[in-house]
Amino acid sequence: MVKEAERAGIPAAHITAIPSVALSVGASRVVVGGGIPHPTGNPDLPRAREMEFRYRCLELALKAIGTAVDKPTLFKVEEV
């Protein structure tokens, strides 16, 4: 699905907990998420820190959208 967005000229960040699959299928801007059942969350964290984690994930997605890439590229979020 992200490849179709990229094909249409829309830069698309793909947040996933299984970046190896996204990269091998050919997604261009892959952001590592918080877990398979919660790509933009982490239920183990207290609510405020989870919100912060989600915000960092999205910031990284914005960075991925703003970065010129020429092949499937991985963007990693730092620990919060």
Added chain:
Amino acid sequence: MSSEPLRVVHYINQFFGGLGGEEAGGAPVSVKDGPMGPGLGLAQAFGNRATIVNTIICGDNYFNDHTAEALSTIMAAVGKARAQVVVAGPAFNAGRYGLACGAVCRAAREAGVPAITAMFEENPAVELYRLFTYIVPTTGSAAGMRQVLPKLAELAIRLAQHGKLGPAFAEGYLPTGHRYNEYDEHTAAQRVVAMMLKKLKGEPFHSEIPLRGFEVVPPAAPLSDLTGATLALVTGGGIVPEGNPDRLKQAFSVAYGAYDMTGLDGLPSGAYVGIHGGYDCGWANEDPNRVVPLDGMRRLVQEGRVGGLYHRFFSTCGIGTNIANAKRIGAGIARELLDAGVQAAIYTST
């Protein structure tokens, strides 16, 4: 082996059969003696090893509108000609012609006559028929006719002689996706160690189980200043409004939904739920923003880092969805994004 030339039947469309272009697309099946059109090139490559007994011509529209009828007439002619191999095309990147070639080859093979065709790798018929027939790759246009005919002729002769061809990588036809057992003097353990040693030494080696290749799509240009841009949220995680109004499937998706979030600061638990059949949706139901991060996006918009968020999010269930459907769903969403003036998107997958 008999020294008689092998008997070949060649299938072509109205254009290569000299009947005309699109206006002759409705021409029904006709059977001519001997080679014609691209068959003349095939005949030259065959020399005295094989002879084109009949050329079957059919309009592309006729074939696709009256497939059963056309196939039955064609197969009767193949039988009457006592064909030892059927050759169809080359169809290059012509869609309807490719479908006809694929269908003719499949029918011939099912009737016990080996068959082979040739077309461009991206011809839509390749995906439909590669399992059922040998397809020799060609260029996208008929400019590559001269290069492909000798190859097609050689493989057709070998196919007529042996009833089958060796593996795709050795013979040069498009991989069919079939795997066959064969005997080898070395055990699997010996072969895999030999492969590993070659890999360690940086020497070329061939895997016996090549992975499926995925289409390469060049990345879109980046958008670094998002302060004036509209972004959209898309998920393969199956988040939908409670009650699943579009009745999206929980797996093996064929469709997607688009759901309004105007006025919401985040996706409220209870009002939005996960219906995805491939992961435990408990965490998503507790807080749907864990899959569709609306609350975080609102903060980015409020802070002015992103111009705006498209008022609907797109959702489907990624589980078990085949590539063709995923592509169709993805293209549909991309079209809506373009129409809505969305400049960038964030996709989440579970």
